[in-house]
Amino acid sequence: MRRRPPTALALPAAAALLALCATPAFAVPTTTPVPSPVNPGQPPASAALGPQPLGHAVGDAGGGLAVIRLLPNSQPTGSILPDLSKDLPKQPLAEAGFGLSSAQANTEAYLAYERAIAQASPMGFAVGGNAPQTPGALAQTALPDNPQATTGGLNPPSTPLDALLKVGLLNGSVHARWSDTLGPCVDTIADAQTSLASLSVLNAIPSLPSKPDLTGLINPSSKLDANTAGEVVNSLKSMSAPLSQLGGLLSGKQTEDGKGSLLSLPNTLSSRSVVKLVDIPGSRNKAVQSTSTLQVASVKILAGTPMEIDINVVSQPTLQVTSGGDEKSSSVAYTAPVLQVVQGGKTLGTLDAANPKLDVPVGVPLPGADQLGKLPIIGQLLPNGSAIPDGFKKIDIGVLRLQIAELDKKSQALTGQPFAGYQVGATARLLDLQLLPTDALGLPNLPSALAQVTLGEQVARAAAPTGGVECGSTPGPGGSTTAAPPAPQGSPPLAYTNAAYDTIPLFWTGTAFLLAGVVVVAALPYRRAKRPTKQ
Template structure:
């Protein structure tokens, strides 16, 4: 059992889990590459002598509870091949992922303990596509097989990024299994789960100005100079700068304590890779599953504009590869979200209605003079409510004028899947799919006359899911190859090596010394054993 992945696995695991929004690539899991011989003419590494499993299986599943993207689609994607970067979609300048669960299986891994990997991580970060190692993770690898899963808390520390996101306590569980004789033919190859008690994302919008005085910077294309100046003066009256949406959010300079998105209840994610039965065949299919469990979400919680998103249907993504395109399949249960504000429905998000826009407006000068509306100049207008919680339609009936500065766009991300036949490292069929439960984007409108604004100011994705599976033709064979026969002893070649000639008298020195010593000892014993004769004396 290993509690942490070695450094060689930290980067590919963090990067693969964090890049969940990208299209499903090949099902091959990122593992340590097979090293080439130091001498180009040297033979490859020898095959192991012990019996080997017959089954070949590759699959992975990844689930992210929340991923925040600052300046999405703004940074060119790096590529090794010349000209490939121009054809790839752009990525976010900064990506933050929280509550990540990754399960991987790869029978073709070069290192033994990479065949099954389960990891639960409190989070990860990618800056312009580069992802460093994420500390505080739970990880388990196999082989050797693990009798019990590894569980524990993975509490993220406080960081300067708290203005973007604040995460509460997380709990994780990881289980990796592999059989020495049957390989992937175990109950569950890899299983990882993560749960988070609370999260608040986008406590500020860093891509909007942090100051309230926008004199000389604000220039709306549909307003004249006098109207621009009037809007600038109205922005000065807000409770906070635009980076806090006029004081609604809890970032620096805000009078409130809200966040764009928060979770009042526990959100959990689980990723599993295992083998399942193929009907009418003794072989197995590779199945990767990503599941989410969440009850409700909140937008602008604790503010007069609070919006509730109730999750009516939980999303589940499952990819199964039998090795044949005709019988391999992707099964996806799309989420159904009910959006309400002030006790009234704003709309429903599902496959038939994938988008919902909630405008963010600025009450124009003169709104304070409208009878019964109170001091409206301190907060903007979000959705169908004013800053004091009263319905917008009542104010519009009294000739309230507003300017739409931005939009909160909710979207159910559709399923994206790819599949292809493959021949390496074995002949079979690979299938992959990605999906997201809900995307929340902060979009500027043309009326927000600030220079160099991106198309999207920020993006929060909840429930990012990816699953990939790759099985050989006919399915995974569960069995053990016979032990290889020991090679016969090589036959002698040519004549025997002749005895070398003696070229020095030292070759005889030691034998002569010991021979002489033995003869001397024998003589002493012989003399001592003979009887002593007494000499006769004469008187």
């Protein structure tokens, strides 16, 4: 029975994907480093025996169904290098990713079972930049090869963000393949899928005050006089709940049906990450291709309220990068999503590559206007579901910003490590929902964004040597195509430790002498000792 892969290897993407999706990285995926000899004359830690694959390939793809960030760009990023922290972009106070899928191929990995990794993880989270490992993932590694995929349910562990979200049933499937002789030249190297039955996030906004009376906290700005600031304070006092619950639109606790959440996905959504080799036109060699796909039906904002906003996903996003070893044979293909934003049967706008951003105002009625149930005003509808009439007095205290795509791609030539060739990488997002404060919400120490939810983060990278990936293997002993490394004369190959060179021959020599002695003793005639005769 095959031993399960160690947890430290099986769960790297649960936390690392949150940073991986931020920008395309161009280093080889992290694996166990090759140990160096202590003494210059010491033999290497290990050496390959038998036929070895000729091809070199590095690629990975990842996807996250949902990522929540609280107070983005508010915390300094630490670094082990002196004076580097001030030059690094700031990070969120807390972030969590759900429904993560990760596929990785790396012929340069030192350990055999790190050459192909497929993983489906329920979640990963980080607080202040610290990302502990999370249990409950599915993982397959190769070598050895896996003829069948592993499937099963994923159980999200408890996190500090449990009060802000509700996660439905999670399922995953992982499949990692590798050939002993051909290496990455298999049908699909790594394939990981994750599906999520439902999700509701941000039942509260912790970065906003949890008390209704903000007297003395809202400071007049250059665009807001003292009288208007006082009117905003009075309006917020009359709301049915504090600002941390958006005046009563959010429940402040987990809900089973998604009601009382800022954003919810009532239907199944899934992500898939695949790394494989594909043909290069006009060449016998292969290219490395990494693909991340998403399937999402619809998204709801403030579900169950008269001001509910429906986001219909008309076109699903697909991110695919291919590297054939040079710029000409490498490419980034991205199918941008098309999202239709609807409120009260009226289309507010369509998000696509040409129009990637849409702002929905969050306002409060000023004194003299009907309070209409003591709730804020979202978009073009009043809390009773009717359209805002002409002359209605309100002031916008925030903005719900919807944004898609944000494709970021980079490429570079590889000169030495891990091989000479070409690498390409890209990241993209299905939908960003940000809650931004306006000048009217003049609270002290407010960041530029109060909260951010990202649906469908995608990342893909691929690297191939110059000329592409060569499929084949070095010949074994007696091969005629390419000369195998000359066999050592005399004794057979020994284990690569210093003592083994002397210990193993001495062991077998002593054993041979011992067996010879047993045979000699057994072959001698047995003579019974004479007993003295009695006189």
